[in-house]
Amino acid sequence: MGEEVFVVGNIPMLGSWKAPTALLMLTSKENYPRWTSSKAVVIEEDHLVNGISCRIAEGNQPEKEMVVKEIEYKYFVKNMKGDIFWERGTINRRIPLSKIKHHFRPGTQLTIVDQGFNMTEVESQIVPKQ
Numbered sequence: 692m693g694e695e696v697f698v699v700g701n702i703p704m705l706g707s708w709k710a711p712t713a714l715l716m717l718t719s720k721e722n723y724p725r726w727t728s729s730k731a732v733v734i735e736e737d738h739l740v741n742g743i744s745c746r747i748a749e750g751n752q753p754e755k756e757m758v759v760k761e762i763e764y765k766y767f768v769k770n771m772k773g774d775i776f777w778e779r780g781t782i783n784r785r786i787p788l789s790k791i792k793h794h795f796r797p798g799t800q801l802t803i804v805d806q807g808f809n810m811t812e813v814e815s816q817i818v819p820k821q
Contacts (some may be wrong), residue, residue: 694800696726696808699775700764700783702743704732710767710775724807739792762786766808782811790817 699706706712716727728756734743742758763783768776784805794801794817804816 695768695769697769698728698764698766700762701747701759702732702745704734704757704807705762705764706738707745707790710769716766730811734791734795738799739788739795742788759767760775760788762791766809768808769789778811779809780811782816784811784819793817794819 696711696716697713698716699708701708705714716726717729718726719723722730735788742760745757746754747757753764762784765778767778786803791801799819802818804818
């Protein structure tokens with residue numbers, strides 16, 4: 692108890708790999724173990740065609756402007772003291788924009804379905820929101 696789950700990733704809508712700007716994940720007694728983000732991540736049709744513009748720093752290098760064609764992300768848990776526990780391993784979860792484009796219809800909400808925390812070897816699924 693007292694722990695929070697977040698998602699952070701390479702695009703601005705997911706905090707640009709900065710833990711303080713990550714999206715809080717929410718659940719309830721009725722929905723557990725299903726978690727949802729605290730706000731929608733909006734991907735525009737233009738993003739699917741041209742990519743998403745991001746400012747990314749690699750290692751100790753200064754940030755640089757990039758256009759990405761794939762969303763990368765990870766989950767982490769933050770305890771009451773503020774300690775952060777990242778998913779194990781160095782593999783990021785990945786969703787190619789082309790995979791989102793396959794399901795894209797203007798105004799449609801899509802849900803990303805992942806397996807549990809630390810289960811990065813299983814491919815994410817994209818389904819229309821019910």
